[in-house]
Amino acid sequence: MTLTTHNLGFPRIGGDRELKKAQEAYWRGEIDQTQLEQVGRELRRAHWQLQADAGVDLIPTGDFAWYDQVLTLSATLGNIPARHRNNATATVAPQKQDDQACCAHHSNAHEPSEWASAPCKDIDLDTLFRVARGRAPTGQATTASDMTKWFDTNYHYLVPEFHAGQTFQLSWRQIIDETAEAIALGHKVKPVILGPLSYLFLGKEKGAAFDRFDLLDNLLPAYQQLLTALSQAGASWVQIDEPILVLDLPEKWQRAFEPVYNRLQHSKLKVLLATYFGTLGDNLPIAANLPVAGLHIDAVRAPEQVLTLIDHLQDHKILSIGVVDGRNIWRNDLEKSLTLLKQARERIGDRLWVAPSCSLLHSPVNVEREEKLPEDIKSWLAFAKQKVQEVVTLKTLLTNPEDATAQAALEDSSAAAQARLSSKKIHNTEVQARLQAITPDHARRDSIFALRIAKQQALLQLPPFPTTTIGSFPQTDHIRQTRSEFKQGKINAVEYENRIRQEIADCIAKQEQLGIDVLVHGEAERNDMVEYFGEQLNGYAFTQYGWVQSYGSRCVKPPIIYGDVSRPAPITVSWARYAQSLSKKPVKGMLTGPITMLFWSFVRDDQPRETTALQIALALRDEVVDLESAGIQVIQIDEPAIREGLPLREKDRKEYLDWAVKAFRITASGVQDETQIHTHMCYSEFNDIIKAIADLDADVITIETSRSDGELLQAFEQFNYPNDIGPGVYDIHSPNVPEVQTMVNLLKRAAREIPAERLWVNPDCGLKTRRWPETEAALARMVEAAKTLRAQIANAAVLTNKEVPLEA
Numbered sequence: 001m002t003l004t005t006h007n008l009g010f011p012r013i014g015g016d017r018e019l020k021k022a023q024e025a026y027w028r029g030e031i032d033q034t035q036l037e038q039v040g041r042e043l044r045r046a047h048w049q050l051q052a053d054a055g056v057d058l059i060p061t062g063d064f065a066w067y068d069q070v071l072t073l074s075a076t077l078g079n080i081p082a083r084h085r086n087n088a089t090a091t092v093a094p095q096k097q098d099d100q101a102c103c104a105h106h107s108n109a110h111e112p113s114e115w116a117s118a119p120c121k122d123i124d125l126d127t128l129f130r131v132a133r134g135r136a137p138t139g140q141a142t143t144a145s146d147m148t149k150w151f152d153t154n155y156h157y158l159v160p161e162f163h164a165g166q167t168f169q170l171s172w173r174q175i176i177d178e179t180a181e182a183i184a185l186g187h188k189v190k191p192v193i194l195g196p197l198s199y200l201f202l203g204k205e206k207g208a209a210f211d212r213f214d215l216l217d218n219l220l221p222a223y224q225q226l227l228t229a230l231s232q233a234g235a236s237w238v239q240i241d242e243p244i245l246v247l248d249l250p251e252k253w254q255r256a257f258e259p260v261y262n263r264l265q266h267s268k269l270k271v272l273l274a275t276y277f278g279t280l281g282d283n284l285p286i287a288a289n290l291p292v293a294g295l296h297i298d299a300v301r302a303p304e305q306v307l308t309l310i311d312h313l314q315d316h317k318i319l320s321i322g323v324v325d326g327r328n329i330w331r332n333d334l335e336k337s338l339t340l341l342k343q344a345r346e347r348i349g350d351r352l353w354v355a356p357s358c359s360l361l362h363s364p365v366n367v368e369r370e371e372k373l374p375e376d377i378k379s380w381l382a383f384a385k386q387k388v389q390e391v392v393t394l395k396t397l398l399t400n401p402e403d404a405t406a407q408a409a410l411e412d413s414s415a416a417a418q419a420r421l422s423s424k425k426i427h428n429t430e431v432q433a434r435l436q437a438i439t440p441d442h443a444r445r446d447s448i449f450a451l452r453i454a455k456q457q458a459l460l461q462l463p464p465f466p467t468t469t470i471g472s473f474p475q476t477d478h479i480r481q482t483r484s485e486f487k488q489g490k491i492n493a494v495e496y497e498n499r500i501r502q503e504i505a506d507c508i509a510k511q512e513q514l515g516i517d518v519l520v521h522g523e524a525e526r527n528d529m530v531e532y533f534g535e536q537l538n539g540y541a542f543t544q545y546g547w548v549q550s551y552g553s554r555c556v557k558p559p560i561i562y563g564d565v566s567r568p569a570p571i572t573v574s575w576a577r578y579a580q581s582l583s584k585k586p587v588k589g590m591l592t593g594p595i596t597m598l599f600w601s602f603v604r605d606d607q608p609r610e611t612t613a614l615q616i617a618l619a620l621r622d623e624v625v626d627l628e629s630a631g632i633q634v635i636q637i638d639e640p641a642i643r644e645g646l647p648l649r650e651k652d653r654k655e656y657l658d659w660a661v662k663a664f665r666i667t668a669s670g671v672q673d674e675t676q677i678h679t680h681m682c683y684s685e686f687n688d689i690i691k692a693i694a695d696l697d698a699d700v701i702t703i704e705t706s707r708s709d710g711e712l713l714q715a716f717e718q719f720n721y722p723n724d725i726g727p728g729v730y731d732i733h734s735p736n737v738p739e740v741q742t743m744v745n746l747l748k749r750a751a752r753e754i755p756a757e758r759l760w761v762n763p764d765c766g767l768k769t770r771r772w773p774e775t776e777a778a779l780a781r782m783v784e785a786a787k788t789l790r791a792q793i794a795n796a797a798v799l800t801n802k803e804v805p806l807e808a
Contacts, residue, residue: 003398288309319352331379362548364543471680
């Protein structure tokens with residue numbers, strides 16, 4: 001046995017977002033499926049070769065996905081809702097109780113060889129796109145599946161749907177075929193799949209009430225088939241991810257691990273069970289004693305668990321230690337990692353494997369391409385290509401410490417770490433002094449909500465069920481071209497400003513024509529909701545090619561917070577003032593909140609995140625106050641990432657929520673009572689933090705409810721939310737135009753728990769990714785839905801859902 005290096009997953013989008021561009025071209029009908037598949041094949045081959053050239057011993061397969069790796073597994077197991085299958089003959093809006101998994105009618109007795117020659121015809125590539133988007137170039141348009149955050153990352157996965165009595169059957173070849181493809185190219189591979197317990201735990205029940213845990217016995221035969229098929233494809237190792245082992249698990253889920261993995265033992269396939277994003281904690285004895293060949297743990301998030309796990313580890317088992325950060329872009333301190341690995345190797349010898357902490361899905365591809373970063377900051381960074389090189393270098397330093405190349409890398413790493421520590425770019429004494437001067441009054445509005453809202457209603461004069469949007473409007477080719485030409489110096493600042501003003505004027509005019517009550521300027525000047533603000537704050541740096549996947553074809557380029565944050569000048573004020581001058585209706589000022597600015601960036605790791613969040617809050621507070629002074633009566637401070645930052649363990653959550661709420665309130669609390677503060681949250685389960693959401697004390701909150709079939713409204717059945725709320729009435733991530741009655745029904749459901757006078761009508765997220773024809777059609781129907789509800793209560797003296805019930 002020799003010390004081994006491996007990777008848990010590589011970014012699939014490509015350094016130039018080749019996959020994104022090909023996906024979107026396919027959806028538009030500009031390329032066919034064969035051309036799309038060729039792009040995927042070329043990316044896989046390039047990424048496998050990159051890792052092989054770096055010297056990685058075991059290269060992952062199964063990490064490539066056409067939209068999402070959890071969705072790929074759902075297809076593999078035949079778990080595709082009936083409304084998305086190829087044999088669906090009609091659009092199905094709500095989920096039906098008889099929506100069974102694809103291939104449930106097939107016998108679980110199929111052998112893999114028989115299945116391989118006759119895969120389920122109900123599933124093809126377009127099936128996956130219908131699950132994810134509600135629409136594909138073929139098949140019926142329908143309701144997309146729910147999408148939510150992958151643990152505490154900014155990646156979104158497609159939530160599996162489960163039904164009582166459901167069975168599963170191996171039905172989609174992708175993971176197996178790509179494993180065979182890599183082996184045929186001469187690579188030694190390790191397929192990666194999500195484990196059965198995590199797969200069930202991260203899904204949701206649909207239809208008649210039942211416990212999805214009860215499906216475990218039905219699910220395992222499909223996993224056994226998959227493992228056999230991977231072995232037949234030539235794999236000798238398989239990585240089975242069970243990230244739920246870093247959560248506080250109910251006892252029955254804890255007890256299930258040993259019998260499940262006893263059943264999944266395979267005579268020809270060794271299992272590396274992988275956990276990441278946190279500590280095993282009370283689940284450590286469970287993981288240590290599982291009948292698997294090896295365990296992977298995250299030693300970046302939880303280095304303290306390494307030696308403890310070794311004490312529990314059986315003598316024959318591999319221990320994979322993730323010492324290179326898969327979640328952030330800071331260069332590895334090789335000396336520090338080497339110290340930990342040496343301690344482990346002294347105890348377990350070459351049963352040690354070296355790896356990143358988690359999949360590199362969350363990292364950009366290659367820092368070498370960054371030509372515009374300051375050289376000192378660039379020297380502190382490592383992207384996916386560099387991270388696999390760091391893993392291999394650490395192995396070399398352990399097994400051949402005299403190697404000249406490895407020693408040079410070690411010296412370079414130490415020099416970079418010291419240079420970063422002593423850099424004058426990192427610290428700003430004025431920012432630190434302002435942070436020390438924060439008092440409780442900085443986080444309090446002048447009056448309670450009941451008094452504020454009365455003043456706001458008197459000023460704004462909005463109708464019942466006021467309509468608004470979340471902020472962004474379609475980013476057209478002309479807008480992107482304008483920004484590109486300005487950055488390249490092809491047009492001057494005057495021409496750029498004139499073009500953007502015209503886009504704003506057009507956007508305001510369209511909203512006026514649609515009859516929307518509270519307008520937005522459309523954000524034509526903004527590339528990304530975090531990047532745009534970060535570009536104008538001190539302490540941030542930006543990449544040219546630092547793209548990471550958020551979901552599907554949606555990629556973001558997170559800023560890098562390397563130093564103390566401050567605002568040197570107003571950011572949005574001139575655009576907001578101009579937009580407001582075009583309408584007598586209120587136009588919202590639009591900001592990204594401090595917690596989202598924090599978690600949707602690559603964050604400095606040399607001080608507590610709380611400190612960085614409060615620095616950002618003070619910078620944004622200045623912007624909010626300046627917007628109010630410019631005559632902006634409604635200001636939205638978006639916080640879609642607040643749930644994302646929630647620690648995975650219950651014991652750590654209160655501390656986080658306390659400082660996250662404090663940061664938002666510092667941002668929002670410098671204005672008068674008459675100024676209405678909105679916030680927006682989307683695509684994250686926040687039912688368990690609803691009290692903290694209320695503690696933000698935003699006058700209006702807008703949330704996602706359409707894609708989750710209104711499930712997020714359940715939080716308000718148990719908690720009396722005190723302020724105004726806009727439950728998103730249609731899914732902007734699908735190109736489908738919603739029906740008026742569907743939106744009316746959702747609002748009626750909301751009105752059962754929330755007084756009608758406190759309900760707003762809005763989409764569930766920004767409209768940046770949509771096109772104008774579908775946007776205008778959808779918003780027209782949204783306004784019509786609001787008018788329908790107003791008509792039902794037009795003659796009521798008191799607008800409450802209790803005294804004036806809405807018609808059924």
